[in-house]
Amino acid sequence: MQYETLNVAYAGQIATVTLNRPDVRNAFNEAMIAEITSVFTALNARDDVRAVVLAANGKAFCAGADLNWMKKMAGYSDDENRADAMLLANMLSSIYRCSKPVIARVNGDAYAGGMGLISACDIVVAVESARFCLSEARLGLIPATIAPYVIRALGEQASRRYFATAEQFDCATAFRLGLVSEAVSAEQLDATVQQIAETLCANGPQAVRACKQLVQDIAGRELNAALIEDTAARIARTRAGTEGREGVASFLEKRTPSWRN
Structure with missing residues (x-):
């Protein structure tokens, strides 16, 4: 365009x-x-x-x-x-x-x-x-x-x-x-x-997007039980996701993660 x-x-x-x-x-x-x-x-x-x-x-x-x-x-x-x-x-x-x-x-x-x-x-x-x-x-x-x-x-x-x-x-x-x-x-x-x-660009693309959103969502919020629960839920979803599993596996197996190929 x-x-x-x-x-x-x-x-x-x-x-x-x-x-x-x-x-x-x-x-x-x-x-x-x-x-x-x-x-x-x-x-x-x-x-x-x-x-x-x-x-x-x-x-x-x-x-x-x-x-x-x-x-x-x-x-x-x-x-x-x-x-x-x-x-x-x-x-x-x-x-x-x-x-x-x-x-x-x-x-x-x-x-x-x-x-x-x-x-x-x-x-x-x-x-x-x-x-x-x-x-x-x-x-x-x-x-x-x-x-x-x-x-x-x-x-x-x-x-x-x-x-x-x-x-x-x-x-x-x-x-x-x-x-x-x-x-x-x-x-x-x-x-x-x-x-x-x-x-x-070398980092997990979904993780980078989620990191940007994380800062926007968390900044200025009161540090209370709801915030603690929210952050725990976010990391749990990330660990269970395809990109999170691939990132951890590639680190343990000492290979390049798929998003860099």
């Missing part, structure tokens, strides 16, 4: 979705929102894809919302604004809920909605020169739609600060706060992303 705002490529079991509006610093508009939602919905259903990389062309990763799109929104009614916001929310959810692990390859600055994109990903690899900013308050707005993902990724206390101040912060700070998983030089970016993607 051909996309207007994205490039999509496949190499083995790795899919790479590349934002391709470098002339506007990969700012998103209605077309990009729709296409990102569409491609991640499709990737979610593909058994031959085990890892997804979200990348960007040009010097910036994503500058947030396109200015021309924002001008159009200024004339929207309340109902139109709600509908438009839901499209953005669904786009972010399509990344976060994708059953395949998603690696953000952050080649440059990520502002506003761009912060939402990377926060919806599972692993963030960024160049050391990248800068980050939740700039909405400067425009009299709030980062509401991206907030569920950014707060999870950045942490509550840091979000209190950067939501309200709209300060720019560097990659070292993003790494310290946990938003960025790996901070690397530009020369190391592709190799680091590739190494992580290959590591994901």
